[in-house]
Amino acid sequence: MSVSFSNKLINWYNHNKRDLPWRKTKDPYKIWVSEIILQQTRIEFGIKYYYKFIKKYPDVKKLANSKEMDLMKIWEGLGYYSRAINMLKTAKIVLNNFNGVFPLSYEELIQLPGIGDYTASAISSICNDELQVVVDGNVLRFLSRIHKIDLPIESIKTKKYFKKLGFKLIQDVKPGDFNQALMDYGSTICKPKKFDCNNCLFSSDCKAYNSNSVENYPVKKKKIKVKDRFLNYVVVVTNDNKTQIKKRDSSGIWKNLYEFPLIETKIETSAKQISKELDLNLKDLLSVKKINHRLSHQLLHINFFVYKVDYKLDDLVDINTLESYPFPKPINKFISELI
Numbered sequence: 001m002s003v004s005f006s007n008k009l010i011n012w013y014n015h016n017k018r019d020l021p022w023r024k025t026k027d028p029y030k031i032w033v034s035e036i037i038l039q040q041t042r043i044e045f046g047i048k049y050y051y052k053f054i055k056k057y058p059d060v061k062k063l064a065n066s067k068e069m070d071l072m073k074i075w076e077g078l079g080y081y082s083r084a085i086n087m088l089k090t091a092k093i094v095l096n097n098f099n100g101v102f103p104l105s106y107e108e109l110i111q112l113p114g115i116g117d118y119t120a121s122a123i124s125s126i127c128n129d130e131l132q133v134v135v136d137g138n139v140l141r142f143l144s145r146i147h148k149i150d151l152p153i154e155s156i157k158t159k160k161y162f163k164k165l166g167f168k169l170i171q172d173v174k175p176g177d178f179n180q181a182l183m184d185y186g187s188t189i190c191k192p193k194k195f196d197c198n199n200c201l202f203s204s205d206c207k208a209y210n211s212n213s214v215e216n217y218p219v220k221k222k223k224i225k226v227k228d229r230f231l232n233y234v235v236v237v238t239n240d241n242k243t244q245i246k247k248r249d250s251s252g253i254w255k256n257l258y259e260f261p262l263i264e265t266k267i268e269t270s271a272k273q274i275s276k277e278l279d280l281n282l283k284d285l286l287s288v289k290k291i292n293h294r295l296s297h298q299l300l301h302i303n304f305f306v307y308k309v310d311y312k313l314d315d316l317v318d319i320n321t322l323e324s325y326p327f328p329k330p331i332n333k334f335i336s337e338l339i
């Protein structure tokens with residue numbers, strides 16, 4: 001089945017490939033930018049970030065010489081901020097160690113910060129037709145249904161298994177096209193819930209379809225427990241409309257972004273408790289805003305306690321300038337209502 005499957009798939013791709021901005025180039029810098037943005041991000045959402053990013057940083061040199069805060073501002077809202085931090089590290093390495101020429105080979109790419117097997121395989125195969133197989137969620141779903149593979153897709157062992165299978169299929173075809181075809185087919189035809197088996201080219205060979213068990217694939221491990229966290233932001237507003245913010249460190253969530261002074265508690269807390277803990281007057285409480293925000297493994301219960309203060313404080317910034325700092329999404333939402 002392998003040769004005809006691969007040729008059929010590429011033929012389908014040549015007629016149906018999506019018109020995406022990064023498909024018009026083989027510049028490894030641009031392919032890298034698109035691949036990093038698209039990790040954990042839907043294509044429709046990622047496109048506007050891609051344009052914004054390439055406009056501001058059209059080449060690796062521009063990115064390497066950028067300020068982290070400006071980059072975080074561009075990245076704001078995309079989440080998984082370590083991606084942007086690693087991009088800056090990688091751009092500096094490319095500028096200093098590769099004379100600003102983005103590497104093309106899997107072996108060189110995999111050494112760079114934030115570039116794992118998936119991204120190195122994608123860049124080297126798309127830009128250099130190197131024989132490398134990409135295994136993303138779309139590929140895992142599509143191939144696990146066709147072959148009825150019962151391995152849990154989260155495990156490293158399973159990814160290796162699929163990679164081996166991919167290497168059998170990729171022989172004798174253009175690796176870049178094959179990888180993109182496989183991912184496109186998974187994301188447009190063999191979709192997670194709305195799989196289009198009636199219009200699928202492979203239905204006669206598909207073991208899951210022919211045993212009426214498409215919904216059972218891909219096999220997933222039990223759901224990861226979501227952790228509840230209670231974040232309490234103390235937003236002070238001075239008489240001259242200033243407030244305090246600070247930069248988060250580079251560990252945990254929202255790496256290197258900004259936030260208001262934070263008190264994290266084990267359970268939901270009240271304005272009365274916050275006032276007591278910080279020796280603030282409850283009478284000076286202007287408002288409380290609650291926002292829940294879901295991350296992949298955490299549910300954040302965020303409270304913003306806004307106090308007016310009439311005494312001197314350090315590190316104040318004008319509230320009207322808050323929009324120039326990179327903040328996490330829920331804090332930005334709060335700020336948009338504050339200004």
Ligand code: SF4
Pocket residue numbers: 142145146189190191195196197200201202203206207208209214
């Ligand atoms: S027949 Fe259905 S399940 Fe099988 S590959 Fe096609 S779309 Fe996916």
